[in-house]
Structures are given as structure tokens and as C-alpha cells.
Amino acid sequence: MRKKAAEAAAPAAAQRVQKVLAAAGVGSRREIERWIREARLRVNGEVPSPGTKLERGDRVTFDGRVVHWRAAGGAESHVLLYHRSPGDALDLKAATSRAAEQLRLPRSGGRWLAIQAMPPVDGGLEILTDDGAWADRVSRGAHALTVDYMLRMRGRLNDELVAEFLAATDSEGEPMAILAAVATYGEGANHWLNATVRATRPAVVRHWWAARGLIVGRLMRVRFGPIQLTRELPRGRSRALTSAERGALLEEIAAAADASSLEPSVA
Incomplete structure (x- = not known):
């Protein structure tokens, strides 16, 4: 299992261990509680x-490896939902600079990353973050x-x-x-299709339909796990993911891992 030290922002007031580590992206609260029961976390x-x-x-x-702390008041991490127009290449610097102005974000202390970015020809929901451990x-x-x-x-x-x-x-x-x-x-030859997939790349979907004479x-x-792209967010704009949304994403990943009996690991 690949493990490396994760950094979490130390809270000003004491908080439960699973809350702090879940916020750091180490794992979901459910996973952390299991690690406590298994005596893996100390x-x-x-x-x-x-x-x-x-x-x-x-x-x-965790499993003998230290989880390092950042001092309280250190740089706060950010996670953004960005609505990218199809055909526009994902320019992280431009997208995050616009977001910083729109949302009045404090200056980021980390490098921005895109999670499971869509191919340039496609678009829609992109998740951007400057939190490397959470992104990993x-x-x-x-x-899953x-x-x-x-x-x-x-x-x-x-x-x-x-x-x-579907089959x-x-x-x-x-x-x-x-x-x-x-x-x-x-009307005519133009149609829309809503598809729910798992572990299926956009290019694979395009190729499947092209082989049957339909051009995508x-x-x-428009959805990534529990995160939805709604009409309220115009193209080219971003919004910050709430702590509840960030937690829900980790919880859904943990639930899928439990269902598949996957071994958990630390970012």
C-alpha cells in the first residue's frame, strides 16, 4: 500500500481526530473510525x-507513519467546482486566477491541480484544488x-x-x-443522451457511438459522485465546494471502497 505523510491544519479549538484527518483528506470519517478500531491510528x-x-x-x-501538522493560521486549502466550456483547454492558472477574483479567495500557498480532468474536446464539471493530499x-x-x-x-x-x-x-x-x-x-438528426457511468472515459463513449454511425x-x-453541476453556475465561472460537499465526496469514495473490499490508504 502506498502511504505518505499528510498535512492537516491544526484547529484553533480541539476537534475530534476523525474530523481533523477527514478534513485533511487522509480518509473519510468512516475509514478513520475503522482504523482506530483496528489500532492502526494512534x-x-x-x-x-x-x-x-x-x-x-x-x-x-498511521501504520507507524507520522501525520505532520501545520500551524494554526497556515495557508487554507481550497477546492473549486469550475464550469469549463467544451473545446476550451483547461488553463489552471487562468481559471484559478479568475476564481480568486470572483470569490475573493486568499492567496493560495500550493500548486493547483485538476482532479480527473476532462479531455480538451469535452467540458463541464471540473474540480480544482491546491490541496495535494486531498487531490491524491x-x-x-x-x-469507483x-x-x-x-x-x-x-x-x-x-x-x-x-x-x-446500456448493455x-x-x-x-x-x-x-x-x-x-x-x-x-x-427534430431531425440531433438528439441528447444522459448517461450514468462508472470507470468509463469520455473517449470510450465517443468511440462506441462513432462505431455505430453517430457523432457526439x-x-x-454534469455530475462527479455527489457533486452536481447546476444551471446556476455559468460557463467559465467557479464556486467553492463546501466542507459538506468535500466530506460527501470522501464518504462516497469510502462507501464504494467498502463495497469492493478495497484496502484503504493514506494520501
């Missing part, structure tokens, strides 16, 4: 109770999340093809998992 050399609160100077270890944690669990794509298509779409797509398990040898597919038929003119990601 505070000052002792296995804590789930209600143990961390104080400044406490030494936290989410990226390693993203394959369900994702919604919105496709605009041109060609002879019908119910039989939609049913075939597909691969495209040109690459695995795909289609959990739901709902078509909205337009636009593909947008």
Missing part, C-alpha cells in the same frame, strides 16, 4: 477513542464513483441503440460500465 502512541480530541502538539501516526485521495478513489455525462449527438438514434449502449461492457477492448442511459429525441458533437460531465 495519538501520542496510544490508540484513541472515537471521541478523542486533538490538541496542538499531539503526535498522530480523491483521484485514487474516483474510479458514478459520473453523469450529457451528450449531444447527431445521427439515427433509436431505443434499440440506447438499449445496446455494453467494452469499446474496442476497453472496459466500460453504463449504469443508466436516457435519450431525448430532437458535445460531451459534458
Whole structure:
């Protein structure tokens, strides 16, 4: 299992160990509580109770590795939901600079990263963060999340093809998992398709339809796990993810890992 030290911002007031480490992206609260039960996580050399609160100077270890603390008042990490237009390359510097102005964010102390970025030809929901540990944690669990794509298509779409797509398990040898597919038929040859997938790249979806004579003119990601892209966020704009949304994302990853009996690891 790959493990490395994670940094968490020490709270001004004592908070429960699972809350602090979950906020740092070390794991979900559910995972951290399990690690406590398994005696893998220790505070000052002792296995804590789930209600143990961390104080400044406490030494936290996971499987013998130290979880380092940043001093209170250190640089706050940020996670953004960015609405990218299809066809526009993801320019992290430009996107985060605009977001800093729009949202009046304090200056970031870290390097911005994109989590599971969409290909340049596609667009929609992008998640950006300057928290490397949190980004690593989410990226390693993203394959288990369900994702919604919105496709605009041109060609002879019908119910039989939609049913075939829903039953597909691969495209040109690459695995795909289609959990739901709902078509909205337009006039002429233009149609829309809402698809829910897991561990399926946008390019694989495009190739599958192209092999059947339909061209995907636009593909947008509109949901990533519990995070939704809504009409309230215009293209080219960002909003900060709330702590509840960040926690929900980690919880969904943890639930999927539990279901698949995956071994947890620390970012």
C-alpha cells in the first residue's frame, strides 16, 4: 500500500481526530473510525477513542507513519467546482486566477491541480484544488464513483441503440460500465443522451457511438459522485465546494471502497 505523510491544519479549538484527518483528506470519517478500531491510528502512541480530541502538539501516526501538522493560521486549502466550456483547454492558472477574483479567495500557498480532468474536446464539471493530499485521495478513489455525462449527438438514434449502449461492457477492448442511459429525441438528426457511468472515459463513449454511425458533437460531465453541476453556475465561472460537499465526496469514495473490499490508504 502506498502511504505518505499528510498535512492537516491544526484547529484553533480541539476537534475530534476523525474530523481533523477527514478534513485533511487522509480518509473519510468512516475509514478513520475503522482504523482506530483496528489500532492502526494512534495519538501520542496510544490508540484513541472515537471521541478523542486533538490538541496542538499531539503526535498522530498511521501504520507507524507520522501525520505532520501545520500551524494554526497556515495557508487554507481550497477546492473549486469550475464550469469549463467544451473545446476550451483547461488553463489552471487562468481559471484559478479568475476564481480568486470572483470569490475573493486568499492567496493560495500550493500548486493547483485538476482532479480527473476532462479531455480538451469535452467540458463541464471540473474540480480544482491546491490541496495535494486531498487531490491524491480523491483521484485514487474516483474510479469507483458514478459520473453523469450529457451528450449531444447527431445521427439515427433509436431505443434499440440506447438499449445496446446500456448493455455494453467494452469499446474496442476497453472496459466500460453504463449504469443508466436516457435519450431525448430532437427534430431531425440531433438528439441528447444522459448517461450514468462508472470507470468509463469520455473517449470510450465517443468511440462506441462513432462505431455505430453517430457523432457526439458535445460531451459534458454534469455530475462527479455527489457533486452536481447546476444551471446556476455559468460557463467559465467557479464556486467553492463546501466542507459538506468535500466530506460527501470522501464518504462516497469510502462507501464504494467498502463495497469492493478495497484496502484503504493514506494520501
